[in-house]
Amino acid sequence: MLPPYYSMVEEMRTYKFKLYESKNNRYLKRTINTSAVIYNHCIALHKRYYRIFGKYLHPGQLKKHIAKLRKRIDWWKQVGSQAVQDIIERIDRAYVAFFERNKKGVRPPKFKKVKKYTSFTLKQVAGFKFLGGNSLKIGKRVYKFAKSREIEGKIKTLTIKRDKIGDLFITVVTDKEAEPGLRFTTGKIAGFDFGLKTFLTSSDGEEIQSPLFLKKGMREIKRLNKILSRKREGYGNWNQARIALAKAHRNIANQRRDWFWKLANHLTDRYDYLFFETLNIGAMKKLWGQKVSDLAFYEFTKILEWVAKKKGKVVDYIDRWYPSSKTCSCCEHKLEKLPLDVRVWRCPNCKSVNNRDKNAAINIKRVGASTHGLQLLDRDLEIVRLIA
Numbered sequence: 070m071l072p073p074y075y076s077m078v079e080e081m082r083t084y085k086f087k088l089y090e091s092k093n094n095r096y097l098k099r100t101i102n103t104s105a106v107i108y109n110h111c112i113a114l115h116k117r118y119y120r121i122f123g124k125y126l127h128p129g130q131l132k133k134h135i136a137k138l139r140k141r142i143d144w145w146k147q148v149g150s151q152a153v154q155d156i157i158e159r160i161d162r163a164y165v166a167f168f169e170r171n172k173k174g175v176r177p178p179k180f181k182k183v184k185k186y187t188s189f190t191l192k193q194v195a196g197f198k199f200l201g202g203n204s205l206k207i208g209k210r211v212y213k214f215a216k217s218r219e220i221e222g223k224i225k226t227l228t229i230k231r232d233k234i235g236d237l238f239i240t241v242v243t244d245k246e247a248e249p250g251l252r253f254t255t256g257k258i259a260g261f262d263f264g265l266k267t268f269l270t271s272s273d274g275e276e277i278q279s280p281l282f283l284k285k286g287m288r289e290i291k292r293l294n295k296i297l298s299r300k301r302e303g304y305g306n307w308n309q310a311r312i313a314l315a316k317a318h319r320n321i322a323n324q325r326r327d328w329f330w331k332l333a334n335h336l337t338d339r340y341d342y343l344f345f346e347t348l349n350i351g352a353m354k355k356l357w358g359q360k361v362s363d364l365a366f367y368e369f370t371k372i373l374e375w376v377a378k379k380k381g382k383v384v385d386y387i388d389r390w391y392p393s394s395k396t397c398s399c400c401e402h403k404l405e406k407l408p409l410d411v412r413v414w415r416c417p418n419c420k421s422v423n424n425r426d427k428n429a430a431i432n433i434k435r436v437g438a439s440t441h442g443l444q445l446l447d448r449d450l451e452i453v454r455l456i457a
Contacts, residue, residue, distance in 0.1 A: 088237040105186030188230040260434025270426035272434040283363040344437025347389040398431035
């Protein structure tokens with residue numbers, strides 16, 4: 070068993086709540102639309118400045134210029150100064166990322182349609198105030214939101230976001246003060262192998278099947294897509310058909326996310342160290358397309374990392390090029406080739422029979438443990454081999 074330990078954790082927390090339908094919501098939607106106009110104007114200035122001077126437009130200069138324009142253009146004033154600064158900083162971060170990566174296929178920030186622009190952010194408690202209960206004051210107007218839990222910590226930013234359906238959500242980011250907490254451990258280590266047929270296979274022999282929410286809802290998606298294709302954009306019931314399709318997609322995404330959170334809590338309650346292989350998601354999508362998108366490996370790992378950090382557990386990844394499937398977990402003999410359709414194989418060295426996924430999970434566990442300087446008991450590996 071690994072001993073319990075104390076930790077000082079300084080965390081940034083994010084809370085998401087849905088705003089109730091109200092007549093005041095139209096003002097927030099107008100603010101988002103105006104933010105889109107300011108965003109596109111800033112992009113145009115960046116492009117023009119580079120074309121004329123061959124230099125990058127510094128965000129400080131752009132902030133001063135936009136501040137002068139806001140004095141002349143009255144309807145730009147409905148977007149607060151803090152929100153305008155966030156727009157400029159968002160563009161600056163996108164350009165910095167573009168110049169740093171500078172790879173084929175990576176593009177600089179581009180113009181966005183007003184209808185597809187989704188959010189604006191208020192910082193430093195400027196322009197908003199929580200009135201207690203589920204009431205929130207933004208500007209001069211009060212809004213109600215579905216408060217599912219209490220907000221803890223010092224509020225840093227508030228983001229108002231519009232989804233494809235037109236519903237509004239608020240995202241609150243807080244900075245919680247560091248608190249010493251006693252983290253009890255289970256003393257268990259596990260390796261996990263991702264798969265297309267089995268979502269996760271653990272080194273303990275447990276197989277976790279994915280519900281494949283998109284596959285289950287594909288009949289409804291196709292039906293709604295067919296209805297939308299028969300409508301002419303801007304005429305008749307086109308918008309109602311579009312919203313119905315967007316709701317179906319949102320329902321699938323919510324179901325998948327809920328399952329991910331439950332699975333992440335289940336795994337972090339059982340294990341202290343969780344090791345995974347590093348996946349090339351882009352290449353997997355080219356090979357298997359929609360199936361990989363439905364499994365959403367990347368989204369799950371990000372949720373798992375967050376839950377593990379909160380509970381004081383460790384999530385780590387082994388090298389992408391380590392041959393976890395081709396290496397025998399009993400004698401560490403490595404095969405030269407192992408086709409994808411071969412699910413069970415016999416080691417030519419020790420004659421042991423290996424299940425492809427379980428064998429890979431055991432190897433991932435061994436490599437991850439050695440990376441962190443952890444010792445594995447031989448009897449634990451023997452138990453896993455008997456299960457396999």
